[in-house]
Amino acid sequence: MTRIAILGGGPAGVGGAYKLRLGDKGDVVLFERNAHFGGNSGSFEHAEHWLDFGSHRLHPACDPMILADVKELLGDDLLDRPRHGRIRLLGKWVHFPLKPADLLLHLDKSFAIGSFADAVKKMVAKPDEGTTFASVLYANLGKTICEHFYFPYAVKLWGHPPEALSGIQARKRVSAASFLKLVRKVLSAVPGLKPPGSGRFFYPRQGFGQISAAYAERAEALGADLRRETKVTELVPPASDAEGWRITSERNGTTEAQEFDHVFSTIPLTVLVRAMGERVAPEVVEAARAIDYRAMILIYLELPVDQFTEYDAHYFPGADVAITRLSEPKNYAARSVPRERTMLCAELPCMRGDATWNATDEELGKLLVRDLEHSGLPLPAEPVGVTTRRLPQAYPIYLEGYEAPYSVLDAWSSSLPRFVSYGRQGLFAHDNTHHALAMAYAAADCLEDGRFDRETWDRHRERFAKHVVED
Numbered sequence: 001m002t003r004i005a006i007l008g009g010g011p012a013g014v015g016g017a018y019k020l021r022l023g024d025k026g027d028v029v030l031f032e033r034n035a036h037f038g039g040n041s042g043s044f045e046h047a048e049h050w051l052d053f054g055s056h057r058l059h060p061a062c063d064p065m066i067l068a069d070v071k072e073l074l075g076d077d078l079l080d081r082p083r084h085g086r087i088r089l090l091g092k093w094v095h096f097p098l099k100p101a102d103l104l105l106h107l108d109k110s111f112a113i114g115s116f117a118d119a120v121k122k123m124v125a126k127p128d129e130g131t132t133f134a135s136v137l138y139a140n141l142g143k144t145i146c147e148h149f150y151f152p153y154a155v156k157l158w159g160h161p162p163e164a165l166s167g168i169q170a171r172k173r174v175s176a177a178s179f180l181k182l183v184r185k186v187l188s189a190v191p192g193l194k195p196p197g198s199g200r201f202f203y204p205r206q207g208f209g210q211i212s213a214a215y216a217e218r219a220e221a222l223g224a225d226l227r228r229e230t231k232v233t234e235l236v237p238p239a240s241d242a243e244g245w246r247i248t249s250e251r252n253g254t255t256e257a258q259e260f261d262h263v264f265s266t267i268p269l270t271v272l273v274r275a276m277g278e279r280v281a282p283e284v285v286e287a288a289r290a291i292d293y294r295a296m297i298l299i300y301l302e303l304p305v306d307q308f309t310e311y312d313a314h315y316f317p318g319a320d321v322a323i324t325r326l327s328e329p330k331n332y333a334a335r336s337v338p339r340e341r342t343m344l345c346a347e348l349p350c351m352r353g354d355a356t357w358n359a360t361d362e363e364l365g366k367l368l369v370r371d372l373e374h375s376g377l378p379l380p381a382e383p384v385g386v387t388t389r390r391l392p393q394a395y396p397i398y399l400e401g402y403e404a405p406y407s408v409l410d411a412w413s414s415s416l417p418r419f420v421s422y423g424r425q426g427l428f429a430h431d432n433t434h435h436a437l438a439m440a441y442a443a444a445d446c447l448e449d450g451r452f453d454r455e456t457w458d459r460h461r462e463r464f465a466k467h468v469v470e471d
C-alpha cells in the first residue's frame, strides 16, 4: 500500500486526506502542529462562543462538486446567509457588498465626485499600468479611490507602501480593479441583475472551522491517521527510487521518524525549506529568505450585551485606525446563545516578532476600544473579557519582484521526487478556502497507482493561476 504523508491540517490538508482515502489511494498520515484542524480557516470554542480566526465565509463561487461535498458533510449545519457588512470611507459608512441606493445616500460627496472625474479622465487617456500595486491601481481606478481606500488599506494589510508591492498583488487581490468591474459589482446587487449567490455566503453553525473539522472526521472514518499537536520538524528526501521520504515529527516533546512514499505538503514554503535543513541549495535558502508572510493578531472582546451591531463585518481601510476588520461571529451564524453576551473579533495585521505581535492582551484590548471609539462605534458596556490569537502566516506578501525568489522556490519544490506542495501556504497564493480545497482534490486525483502525474498537476496549476480571490 502506498504510504502518503500530508503536512498541515488546514482545508488543503484535511481535504486532501479525505479525497485520498475516498479514492483508496494509500495509507494516509496527516501532521498538524495545532490542536485544531482548519489552519487559518479553523474555529475554537471560548466562553460558549464559536470563534474564527478573523471574518471567514464560504463563497458561492466554490466549485459545485466541492460545495456538494461540504453540504453533504455538514447537512443542516451549513447556513445560507445574506451578506451584511459596512466599510468606513472618509468617516462615513457604506454597505458592503456595495449597493447603488446605499452609495447614493451614504457615499461621501467629495469621494463620489472625485471618483467620477477620475473615471472620465481615464476614458480620455489611460496612464501606463507599470508594474507596482500603486501604478496598476492608479492607472485603472485613479487618484481618489486609490488614495482614500486601496493605498492606506494595502499598507495595513501587507505592511509596505503600495509602490513597494507588486502589480500582481493588485491584479490577484483586488477584485474590482477597474471602473468597469466596480460598476459590475455594484449592479450585481440590483434585483433582476443579480447573479445566483450574489450577496450571500455559506456559514456553518459552529463556526467556519466546522467545514475542516467535518472533512477531518470523514477522512478518519475512511481510515486516515490524523495527528493533532504534531509538528513536522525534519524532512529527508529519498536517496534512490527504492527509498521513501523520512519525516520526523514532534509531539509533547517526543520525536518520531517515519518513512513515506509520497509527501503532500501544505505548510509554508519557508517552513518547508527550514525543515529540509542543509540538504537545500544556498540559492533556495536565499530565495526563502526573500519572501515573507504577513502575520495577524485576532483580538476578541466579550461584551455583556446580546448584540453589538446588526452587521456581520465592518471594514476599516483608513490609516486613522490600526485594525482592518471587525466581525461579530454571533451574527454570522444567526446564533441567539449565549444570551446577553456577544463577542467581537478584530483583525490586526503585523509582522511576527514586532511590537504589535509582542503586545499584551490588555494593550491590544485597549487599542481595539480606542479604534472603535474613533470610528464612531463606542462600546455599549465595559468588556467582560479580552483574548487574542496569533496567525504567523496570514497573507503572502507580494513585494515588487517577488516572482524571482518565488520561482526559485517553486522550481525547487516541483523537482523534489514524489512530492507536491499546494494550498495557500504551499503555493504562496492569496487563495480562499474553496481554492485550497480545489487544490487538494486535484492533487489527490493526480495520484494514481502509486504514481503522481506531474503533467496533469501542471495543467491544474495553470487553472489555479486563474483563481479569483473573493472578499
Ligand SMILES: Cc1cc2nc3c(=O)[nH]c(=O)nc-3n(C[C@H](O)[C@H](O)[C@H](O)COP(=O)(O)OP(=O)(O)OC[C@H]3O[C@@H](n4cnc5c(N)ncnc54)[C@H](O)[C@@H]3O)c2cc1C
Residues within 6 Å of the ligand: 007, 008, 009, 010, 011, 012, 013, 031, 032, 033, 034, 037, 038, 039, 040, 041, 053, 054, 055, 056, 057, 058, 059, 230, 231, 232, 233, 266, 267, 268, 271, 296, 347, 391, 393, 394, 395, 422, 423, 424, 425, 426, 431, 432, 433, 434, 436, 471
Ligand atoms: C483573516 C483572514 C480571513 C479570511 N477570510 C476568508 C473567507 O472569508 N473565505 C475564504 O474562503 N477564505 C478566507 N481566508 C483564507 C483561508 O483562511 C485560506 O484560504 C485557507 O485557510 C487556506 O488553507 P490551507 O490549508 O491552504 O492553509 P492554512 O489554513 O494556513 O493551513 C496550513 C496548516 O499547516 C500547519 N502547519 C504549518 N507548519 C507546520 C508544521 N511544521 N507541522 C505541522 N503542521 C504545520 C498550520 O498549523 C496550518 O494548520 C481568510 C484568511 C485570513 C487570514
